[in-house]
Amino acid sequence: MRKGLSSIRISSSPHPRKRIKGRSVRALFLTLVLAGAGLSLLAVYLSVQIQYQNNPGTTTPGGGGIGSGVVSNIPINVRPDSALSVSQVSKSKANRNTDPSPNNSLKNSARAAYPNGPKNDAKYAKDRVYCMVPYVWNQVFYDVIMKTWGKRCDVINFITDSVVKVGGEMHGDLVIKGDDISKDPNGYKLHTELPPGSFPDNVHFINMTRPWTGCKDKKTGKPKICRHIWEKMWQSWIYVGDNRLDQAEWFCKVDYDTYFFPENLQHYVRDIKNWDPINEHHYFGALLYHQNNVRHSFVAGAAACWSRKTLAGIVDVYKNMPKGYQGRYRGRCEDRPEASEEISTSLCLKEGLNVTAEAMVDDEMREYVTLDPYHNVLTWNRTKQGEWWFWLNKPANAGQMENCCAIRPMGMHKYKNKWQIEMLEEQFYGPTNNKEITKLNERTRRYVDKVRGAMEIDQYL
Secondary structure (H helix, E strand, O other): OHHHHHHHHHHHOOOHHHHHHHHHHHHHHHHHHHHHHHHHHHHHHHHHHHHHHHOOOOOOOOOOEOOOOEOOOOOOOOOOOOOOOOOOOOOOOOOOOOOOOOOOOOOOOOOOOOOOOOOOOHHHOOOOEEEEEEOOOOHHHHHHHHHOHHHHOOEEEEEEEOEEEOOOEEEOOEEEEOOOOOOOHHHEEEHHHOOOOOOOOOEEEEOOOOOOOOEEOOOOOOEEOOOOHHHHHHHHHHHHHHHOHHHOOEEEEEOOOOEEOHHHHHHHHHHHOOOOOOOOOOEEEOEEOOOOOOOOOEEOOOEEEEEHHHHHHHHHHHHHOOEOOOOOOOOOOOEOOOOOHHHHHHHHHHHHHOOOOEEOEOOOOOEOEEOOOHHHHOOOOHHHHOOOOOOOOOOOOOOOHHHOEOOOOOEEOOOOOHHHHHHHHHHHHOOOOOHHHHOOOHHHHHHHHHHHHHHOHHHHO
16 A cells, blocks of 8 residues: 555656756746846946936925024035135035036036026127126025026126025025024034035135124114125125136126016127227226215126126225225225125226226117116106105106116015016016916016017927
8 A cells, every 4th residue: 555655646746856956947037037136236226326327316496404403415516626626525426526616506408498597699709798696695595596586697606605504594685583692502503513414515705804693683683684885895896706717707796685587688798888898997887876985986786797707807906905994994805894785896906906896778778787676676666755865866867666677687676585586587587477476566567578589488388
């Protein structure tokens, strides 16, 4: 019986060696499949790493930062501009030393097409625009500027104090949250104390001799930013002149609350004026007339521009001007506390280079820079309002009301909220008849349509 059972078992598997061989083949096949999948995943990973190294990213809009107390974890490229620049070390293990494109919002491999990038028409090839935004570091405004008008500058730098606020919140010049330094002594730090990669690579820090902290609003008594704008201006222009002079032909200081049109500056200097930025001195913007005690004309600081020749010359003037005077205005080119940015700039240009401010107006005396939200300026009536400071000493034929403003504007001032800047972006660069346009009143809509028509913006959308 056992022999029979044994025979049955053997007969149930007449080829045991073939069975074992078949199992081995299947196991080898499965191993090869898994190995192939692993190699495929490795290839994808390596491809992504190579692509990322060739196209390093920047801080993403809304990615946190000082305003929220959160530092963006998106790696950014390293570009040590000078000893005073933020030292940025990539958070990625890869060593990415690729030099970033001049406008640091863009990839190295390609510049975004206008209006999502600079207007690179051939006739403006030698009219590149450098935009300088001097302010106290604020992540919210950095993000919205880079998302809107900043991306149309050929080069843009944000120049700020070495001391930054960590956490809290700012609104314009006011510190409205986390403002008591006695309760939060760690709320203000040197930028070098923060983790590497905390700031985008187009932010440059300068060591101010006068701190921006410690000032109070005269009406509310609450903490506000100490502007010390004159010191920041001359220090900033020295940095630009020493480090960025070859990157543009036209250099503009733009307030953080000004909405700027770089391509309209190019149109003005090339199509209207046909200026030579290399061999001619030019300093221009919204000319102010109301200061009778000032010997020289000057332009409003909202958006003030000069040629490369003028910048190259003024750097030496700023380096050599007297510093340390503690008294009040005495009509000299010098560094002193509480000095007016606009007046001091005009004094130094006149004394050092014999350069006089030029009014940026068109042939109908319409201004290219508005000093108040443009929808307000469209209503300003000189006859009814009388000679208040804005009109004081202006030419009799200066444009007013709906004829106030050039239809290819360069700058619009006093937009102190993120949503206002985004609103302007939609009005002038958004799709035709978008919601920000359709809700305008008739007067404002007429002006927007004129601007969009003159810029021919719809053909680019």
